[in-house]
Amino acid sequence: MGPVAGRGAGRRPRRRGGRRGAVARGRRGRRRQLHGRRGCPAGPHGGAHREAGRRACARGPVLDGGARGPGRRAGRPATRPYDERVSQYSSVLNLPLRHAGKVRELYDITVDGVPRILMVATDNISAYDFVLETPIPDKGAVLTQLSLWWFDQLADLVDNHVVSTDVPAAVAGRATIVEALDMIEVECVARGYLTGSGWVEYQASRTVCGVPLPEGLRDGDRLPEPIFTPAIKAPLGEHDENVDYATVAGIHGEELASRLRDLTLRIYSRAADIAADRGIILADTKFEFGRRADGTIVLADEVLTPDSSRFWDAQAWRPGESLPSYDKQYVRDWLTRESGWDKASDTPPPALPADVVAATRDRYLDAYRLLTGREFQPA
Numbered sequence: 214m215g216p217v218a219g220r221g222a223g224r225r226p227r228r229r230g231g232r233r234g235a236v237a238r239g240r241r242g243r244r245r246q247l248h249g250r251r252g253c254p255a256g257p258h259g260g261a262h263r264e265a266g267r268r269a270c271a272r273g274p275v276l277d278g279g280a281r282g283p284g285r286r287a288g289r290p291a292t293r294p295y296d297e298r299v300s301q302y303s304s305v306l307n308l309p310l311r312h313a314g315k316v317r318e319l320y321d322i323t324v325d326g327v328p329r330i331l332m333v334a335t336d337n338i339s340a341y342d343f344v345l346e347t348p349i350p351d352k353g354a355v356l357t358q359l360s361l362w363w364f365d366q367l368a369d370l371v372d373n374h375v376v377s378t379d380v381p382a383a384v385a386g387r388a389t390i391v392e393a394l395d396m397i398e399v400e401c402v403a404r405g406y407l408t409g410s411g412w413v414e415y416q417a418s419r420t421v422c423g424v425p426l427p428e429g430l431r432d433g434d435r436l437p438e439p440i441f442t443p444a445i446k447a448p449l450g451e452h453d454e455n456v457d458y459a460t461v462a463g464i465h466g467e468e469l470a471s472r473l474r475d476l477t478l479r480i481y482s483r484a485a486d487i488a489a490d491r492g493i494i495l496a497d498t499k500f501e502f503g504r505r506a507d508g509t510i511v512l513a514d515e516v517l518t519p520d521s522s523r524f525w526d527a528q529a530w531r532p533g534e535s536l537p538s539y540d541k542q543y544v545r546d547w548l549t550r551e552s553g554w555d556k557a558s559d560t561p562p563p564a565l566p567a568d569v570v571a572a573t574r575d576r577y578l579d580a581y582r583l584l585t586g587r588e589f590q591p592a
Contacts, residue, residue, distance in 0.1 A: 301335050305383040315339045316353070316520065324390055329376055333388040334515070338573070340545050341556050347565035351591055353387040355577045356518045361389070362585050363517040366487055370479055374503065374513040386592025394503025394511055399461055400444040401473050403481035406496040407434050408523065408536065410455065411442065423457025431533035433496075433525075439481050441474040472510060473502060484517050491583050493539065494530055498522035519580050539580035544573055 300313040308320040308331060316339065320331040334353030338345050364373040374391040381388075404411055404421065411421040412432045419426055422442035430436075444455045445464065462470035477500055485495040499521045501514040515521055519540035529537040536542075547569050548554050554562050565573070581589045 302333055302384055306331070306333075306381055315344050316356075322390060324376060328393055329390050330393055331380060331384075331388055332391050333384045335387075338541060338544060340541065340548055340562065343562050345544070345562055345565060347570055349570060349574050349577065351574065351589070352577055354591060355581050355589055356515050356520055357387050357389060358589070359518050359581050359584065360515045363484065364512070367480055367483060367512065367516070370483060371476055371512045372509060373516075374511050391513070392503075392505070392511065394505065394513055396501065396503040396513065397465065397469070397473065397510075398445060399465065399473060399502075401477040401500040401502065402442045402444060402455075402497060403439055403477050403500070404442055404497040405436055405439040405481065405485055406494065406523075406525075407436055408432055408496055411497070414455075422455050423459070433530065433532035433534075433536045435532075439478055439485070441477055443473075476500075476502070476510065476512075480512070488524065488584065489527065491586075492527045493580070493583055494525040494527050496523035496525055496536075519577050524580050539576045539583070541573065541576075543576055544569065 300310055300318055302318055303310045303313075303320075306320060308322055311319040311321055311330065313319075316335055316337050318333045318335065320333070322329050322331040334357045336348035336350060336352045338347075338349050338352060361375065361378065364375055367373070374394060375389050376392055377390040378388075380390060407415055407421070407426070407430050414421050415426055415430060419428065421440065424440045424442065426436065441458060442455060443458065443461050445460070458470060458474060461473070465473075480500060481495070481498060484498070488495040495517070498517055500512060500516065503511050503513045505511060522540065523542065524539040526537045526539070529535055544565065547565070548562050549556055552563050554560065556562075578589050
């Protein structure tokens, strides 16, 4: 497939930032490979796929410190390097390893003569751009199975990249076979509530990604309406950044930017309503999209998981005070408030104690149970 649409010479705005060392090289290298660009193998795929090389989009919502959404930090090596040298499943799968990322491993696989990607979710957890030494048992399987459930709920709104769940036994329950797509290099973040990096920006400018917001909002307040707050991947050696809609339109064209914004907000609204019926607030989330050869836009990566979203307990929600969550914010809070670790340093975070691991696992399982209405069953 050809390069991502709209990525012409001179079209990307110049960004600030310094070199990011091995972390940046690992991310960028994977991205080039998966996008099939600059002489890389055919069969581009970023996103979920890009997630392997980053926080899972550390830049958006959940995203302020680890896998997924706007606002991620850059410039430090991960506790556990995430590149092709690190793989938990390659020895048992006997498949070509496309990339080993922070949370996911991607393998080339052929199904009925068609090149596909086997996407495996590990139990790794990342925070503040570090892959922590301590995994969360069953986390990868929870993310995979919850994503599959959400894809079913959204099937009438948008196609998704899942081809099959008939995967090798070694990764049953935590892997899917997905399409190789031409990924659109925009992280599509939807926010229905003000928090995280959005809250930080709001305090300084009363805007989030160029969207003006009313005075007097508190951390955790519901926004007048959901907003689209995209982020884009910067060139090698520079910081990723949150951007406004006009920047996305300048890179990818008004038509595609409008479609991405509309899809993002439609999916968010559907998911927020589903979550609300189950006593959960979907504060914000991140989506990634790709295109088939015929131009069809497809929802890719993981979707609406505790890694890519902020889920709050609706009954305990207190704007400006308490925001109990069913996501990995619990781990971030422990690292910054109780562990004694200084996130501004280059020192890797400490290992998670057993009680924090157990409590984090419980939050992922609670999110799965409350949303799907069924207990999680390990494969």
